Amino acid sequence: MERRIYICDDEAGILRYLQKMLVAQGFGVEVFxxxxxxLRHLEEGSSEDAVGLLLLDMKMPDLDGIDTLRRVRQLRPQLLVVMMTGHGTIDSAVEAMKLGAYDYLTKPFPQEKLFAVVRHCLEREQLLEENRQLRSELSSQADPGTLIAESPVFRKVVELAMRVAPTDSSVLILGESGTGKEVVARTIHRASLRRDQRFVAINCAALTETLLESQLFGHVRGAFTGAAQNQKGILEEAHGGTLFLDEIGDVSAALQAKLLRVLQEGEFIPVGATRPKRVDVRFIAATNKDLEKEVAAGRFREDLFYRLNVIGLSLPPLRERGADIEPLARHFLGKMAVKTASAVRRIDPEAIAALRAYSWPGNVRELENVIERGTILAEGEVLTPDALPLKLTRDVRVAAPEAGPLPLREAERRQIVLALRETAWNKTQAANLLGITRKTLDRKVKEFDLSPAAPHPHP
Structure with a gap:
């Protein structure tokens, strides 16, 4: 990627001199x-312009270097800035560095000093870019984005999500906090015809009404105090792609009406503007609230609900996805190994039993946090019950029968019944859960006279 150098100085001779020297060294240069x-160029240009460095003079008649630096930092916070200053303004250069300037050059400076500073800045920017790419690659390796759906109840949800993914229909995802609503939304996007465009997510409950409106629709310069420039909203950022509105149930009535217009007409008006803009976006919304009750109570627009709920997905809580707990735990263990270079590679069977016995009020998010904690506290390569929170191991002890150990035959029967129930009597999956062959399971089912229709004592 080309890394250009901007030079801003009010003396034409210095501009020509610096431009000639840097162009001769093979740099792309633009002067002001x-x-x-x-500032006008930066404001009107794309935020993705391949610019690496700005050489900025400290003393200029229109606007001094300090004020210019403040504006530049607002427009392009990643842009490296080197101040150029005379001997009498070194204190100002130091102040500029406190405001975010990377370095300063004292005039007159030799060519060697200029080249050294420029190359050092661009090498630093290239290193930062490589680090960003590496973190992105590691994140992709740690979390490939595939949904883990071993349990029949969650597999049905995933199958429906894959059926609706190739369409442009709006999707409403319901479920308790931590059940993976955004993961499902991202999976739908990746399986859609919009997969090469952006997936943009916003948490509607995390922002005030005014800030949420500005974030969604953007604003024009002067729309409110502090609006120093035009700002695109995430609706424009998501054009051609998918917009995920998390916690849609917390949006105000006024914003609900504006969102409805976007869904119906495909257009919106930025804050402070008078002309509408058109946008092509696929909407996926999510909430942990019962929106039908919210509609009945008058807190959520009925027309917006039906516009969003073209396809409804209801995510089951983790306590109803017993077959998913172990594979999810192993997935998060692998994710932590990449993220923290953890030495933990396996989960002890007793720890697995504790994870499966717990009720998981925080759902999948809580499970991920527990695994992260466990990898930090574990000693060696195995995550044992000692590394788990006390409440998990305590729940296992409470669940144990007070009368003492069960007879081996009864304990075996209960485990088989539990595995069959969790897999909806899919014997192949149940055998995998139990760590036995399908043939052995068939023999045990016959031995204990088990069948899906017959009532069984609590396992």
Missing amino acids: SSPLHL
């Missing part, structure tokens, strides 16, 4: 004789 011209 006024900070106002520079």
